[in-house]
Amino acid sequence: MQIHKIRHTVAALFAATLLAACGKEEPPPAPKVEAPKPPEVLTVKIGSASPLTGPQAHIGIDIRNGVQLAVEDLNAQGVEIGGKKVRFELVAEDDEANPTKATTVAQKLVDAKVAAVVGHFNSGASIPASKVYADAGIPQISPSSTNPDYTLKGFKTTFRVVAHDGQQGPTLARFALNQLKAKSIAVIDDSTAYGQGLADNFEATVKAMGGKIVAREHTTDKDTDFKAILTKIKGRKPDLIMFGGIDPQAGPMVKQMKDLGIKASFIGGDGMQTPNFIKLAGDAAEGAMASIPGLPKDQMPGGKAFLDKYKAKFNQEVELFAPMGYDAVFVLVEAMKRAGSAEPAKFLPEVGKTDHQGVIGPIAFDEKGDLKNGPITIYVVKGGQWTPLEVVKPEAAAGAPAQEAAAEKK
């Protein structure tokens, strides 16, 4: 096994070196090239923006890797747009999961003349950055931002390839009430656009369906001590605790729940459905549940092949959103092919008409740029592994009252 891994890595490294070499020297002096002069090659830059440093770096790097894999695959296939051979180039930027940094990075990508951007990871980063891309007329596909507001700004350039919290939150709520039969629920969020959005949507749906919320608490995305709020929640005796936030908080949180002797079940969104959560929570992770937009990794139509390819290339498992990042690039490139141009202004209208069979399944957008009918999967930690529990399709009818309820709150 070990040798295989190394062989793959060596092969990948070799391929990468070759690619890099091709990029630098204009007419490749490699003897393999038969044609004396290759036809004119158009370079199209694809931007990728996600946190590459900081506590969320593992998820951000995952997205970048997905985009990189897509770019390399496309270059290996050889793509022609409008009769010209095209070589794609990845421009990856680090937004540090910071909303302010995100706009700077967005401007940097615009200045680098990227044709399109795959990013950002955090809703809090995607939303402010979307204005920059919209002003420049560059399409932006977020692989992971689930805050409903992202596509509600009225920009023609914003798309996403995940179900949003307007779908995820209510799905979680229905699951909690119908399947888990939760009688009293406590809700905690991490005060970020993502966490609070998810928790708000969850709470609104639970209330609309006649469920009981016994406590609503907030923490931050930097905290590690939740004893005080958990103790308060313990006093309200909920049978389910819902957390809107990501794994660095969710992990210690379930650990502290166990220390405090809280018996309630724990459920959260996609931000905590990571291997890292299990590492951070240890034994306490057992039984925790989380929803994630899309199908289970290995149930995705292109899942198995993608996971193997990813592992061979990067020598690590897919964290979360690499398949979404990968598909986003293909969606963009297909739009370019249909439009016969890599000019953002020309191929942008085509992005909205996407009908793509991606790794994650069929991809099509509604008029806002949201993924149409994206499935949501509920996972549970069993034997130290995230295991799919149930796949839920968002129901249009059931989603509507929740969105109204959320709108009412604002």
Next chain:
Amino acid sequence: MEIFAQQIVNGLVLGSIYALVALGYTMVYGILGLINFAHGDITMIGALVSLTLVQLLAAAGLPAPVVLGLAACGAMLVCAALGLSIERVAYRPLRRAPRLAPLITAIGVSILLQYSAALVWGKQYISLPSIIEPVRFTLFGAQMTLLQATIFLLACTIMGGLLWFIKASRMGRAMRATEQNPDVAGLMGVNTNTVIAFTFLLGSAIGAIAGLMVVLYYGIGHYFMGFMLGLKAFTAAVLGGIGNVAGAVLGGLLLGVIESLASGYIGDLTGGVLGSNYRDIFAFLVLVLVLVLRPSGLMGRHAGDRA
């Protein structure tokens, strides 16, 4: 009532961690009148070093007590060496400089430590493998683990040990002399450089223990974890009266309890306007109040006897 007792226990344990870190602040301030802002980051280094050691040793299959003992020793050694070198390089050359200068270098050292740690350990959260099965028991209706009790007792024991050391030992007497007047102490044959270096060594080693406790308690480490911890511990030291060893522990415990009660009850008291994510406000509100109403802290002497 059960919930209230639980909040008090939460607060006492959190406060014990603050107290352990605050001891380092207060000792250095007592001797030098310097606020060693790098102390929170020394604790962070102690935490990350012990985390790495626990990871390595646990993987080697050693029994848990040996792992913990070795990790504690390793972290204390690294931090003591770090404390000594920081004092030698960043503070000693500035001992006669205006007070602002060492304060600025302290902040510089703090940033240096943070980003050096980011280089060594990366910027991601690092998790601790669970090596000890938590032993849980109930006290006055509050759930506790053995680790929590250990942290609390450790803070009290170290405080007691320090008080005895400063009162009864030869080095302790030298420390008190240096505190009162370094120049005169020097004339009386006290090697003030050694005394000050020793203070840093001791404070940093205690910081390392605090780091190990944080890692064991939360199971998580991060290059930026020393910043907030340092600020809170500094607040605790000021609250108790900076320069006073017993005051640092009292301040730490008090701050922990205030924070715990605040985040437990603020939502209800304000009708949901302020949530528990505002709990840090209370730590710093306390700092402001103490500075305004009783600048020398709860157990501090009146300022001014040391010019």
